[in-house]
Amino acid sequence: MRIGELAARTGTSRDTIRFYERVGLVEGRRLSNGYRDFAPETVEWLAYVRTAQTLGFTLAEIARHGEELREAPDSADALSALFEQKIQIVDARMAELATLRAELTDRVGTGCPLRAAGRRDAPAS
Amino acid sequence: MRIGELAARTGTSRDTIRFYERVGLVEGRRLSNGYRDFAPETVEWLAYVRTAQTLGFTLAEIARHGEELREAPDSADALSALFEQKIQIVDARMAELATLRAELTDRVGTGCPLRAAGRRDAPAS
DNA sequence: CTTGACCTTGGAGCGTAGTCCAGTGTTTAG
DNA sequence: CTAAACACTGGACTACGCTCCAAGGTCAAG
Numbered sequence: 001m002r003i004g005e006l007a008a009r010t011g012t013s014r015d016t017i018r019f020y021e022r023v024g025l026v027e028g029r030r031l032s033n034g035y036r037d038f039a040p041e042t043v044e045w046l047a048y049v050r051t052a053q054t055l056g057f058t059l060a061e062i063a064r065h066g067e068e069l070r071e072a073p074d075s076a077d078a079l080s081a082l083f084e085q086k087i088q089i090v091d092a093r094m095a096e097l098a099t100l101r102a103e104l105t106d107r108v109g110t111g112c113p114l115r116a117a118g119r120r121d122a123p124a125s
Numbered sequence: 126m127r128i129g130e131l132a133a134r135t136g137t138s139r140d141t142i143r144f145y146e147r148v149g150l151v152e153g154r155r156l157s158n159g160y161r162d163f164a165p166e167t168v169e170w171l172a173y174v175r176t177a178q179t180l181g182f183t184l185a186e187i188a189r190h191g192e193e194l195r196e197a198p199d200s201a202d203a204l205s206a207l208f209e210q211k212i213q214i215v216d217a218r219m220a221e222l223a224t225l226r227a228e229l230t231d232r233v234g235t236g237c238p239l240r241a242a243g244r245r246d247a248p249a250s
Numbered sequence: 251c252t253t254g255a256c257c258t259t260g261g262a263g264c265g266t267a268g269t270c271c272a273g274t275g276t277t278t279a280g
Numbered sequence: 281c282t283a284a285a286c287a288c289t290g291g292a293c294t295a296c297g298c299t300c301c302a303a304g305g306t307c308a309a310g
Contacts, residue, residue: 004286014287015269023267033276035287051225055218056181059267090226093180094219100176101215129256139257140299148297158306160257184297 001038002031010046017046024063025049055093126163128153135171142171149188150174180218 007014020026021036026045028036045066052062065086132139145151146161151170153161170191177187190211 002287013269016267018288019268033287034289035276048228051221051228053267054181055222055225056179087226087230090222094222094226096176097180097215097219097222100180101212101219103173103176105212127257138299141297143259144298158257159259160306178297 001040001042003028003036003038006038006042006046009043010050012046012050020046020049020059023059025059025066055090126165126167127156128161128163131163131167131171134168135175137171137175145171145174145184148184150184150191180215 001009003014003017006012007017010017012020017026021028026038026042028038028042031037049059049062052065053059057065126134128139128142131137132142135142137145142151146153151163151167151174153163153167156162174184174187177190178184182190
C-alpha cells in the first residue's frame with residue numbers, strides 16, 4: 001500500500017505519516033522507485049496509535065511500545081507481560097479520572113466552585 | 126501570598142506561574158510594589174489545573190472552564206450544569222480508556238501483537 | 251549602606267506534534 | 281506525448297507548554 005492509500009484509510013495526512021516514519025512510529029519498505037510501501041496491518045497500527053495518543057501517550061512512548069512488541073521474543077508470555085504493563089498505565093489513568101470525577105460530583109449541588117484565583121475586594125494600594 | 130510561596134506550596138515553578146498568568150490560568154492582584162499577590166485558594170486551583178492537565182485538557186480549556194465558573198451567575202444550578210458537563214467529558218475519556226484496556230486484555234495470552242508495520246519478507250525489486 | 255533573597259519584565263530557546271511549501275521525479279490516462 | 285495525479289526530499293513554520301536567562305527593582309537583616 002502506498003502512502004496515499006494509507007492516508008485515506010486511516011484519516012491521517014501523508015505528511016503526518018512521513019513524520020511518523022521519521023520518528024520511528026511506522027516503518028515501510030520502499031519500492032524500487034523510492035515510494036513507500038506499507039503492510040496492510042499498518043492501518044490497524046495507526047488506529048491504535050491514534051487511540052493511545054488521545055489517551056496521553058507521547059509518540060515516543062507509543063513507538064517504544066511498538067518496538068518492544070517487535071523485539072520481544074515472540075512467546076505469548078513476553079507479550080502478555082507487555083500488555084499487562086500497559087493495562088496498568090491505563091488503569092492508573094482511569095483512577096486519576098475517577099478522582100477528578102469525584103471531585104466534580106462532590107461540588108455539583110454545592111455553591112462552591114473550584115475557586116479560580118484573584119478576587120478583587122481588597123485593593124493593593 | 127507572593128509567587129515564591131505559591132510556587133513552593135504547589136510544586137510549580139515561578140516561571141510556570143507567570144506563564145499561567147499570561148495565558149489567563151491564574152490571576153493575582155498586585156501589591157503596591159508590583160509584586161503579585163495570590164489568594165490562598167490559588168493553591169487548590171493550581172492542584173486542580175495539574176490534575177485536569179494530566180487528563181488531557183489543554184491550558185486553554187482549563188482557563189475557559191475557570192472563567193465560566195467565575196462568570197456564571199453564582200447559582201448552584203448553573204455551577205452544577207458546568208460540573209455535569211465536565212463529568213461527561215471525563216466519562217467519555219474513561220470510556221476510551223476502557224476500550225483501549227479491552228483491546229489490550231483481548232491480546233493478553235494470544236501471540237498476536239498489535240502488529241507494527243514493516244516486515245521485510247518480499248523485497249521491492 | 252550593603253548583601254542577599256526575593257520580585258519584576260522581556261525575550262530567547264526547547265521539545266512535541268505536526269503542517270505546509272518548493273522543487274523534483276514517477277506513473278497512469280487520454 | 282502530455283497532463284494530472286501521485287510520490288519524494290528538505291526545510292521553514294506553527295501552536296503548545298514550558299524553561300532559562302539578563303537586567304533591573306524591592307526589602308529585611310546585619
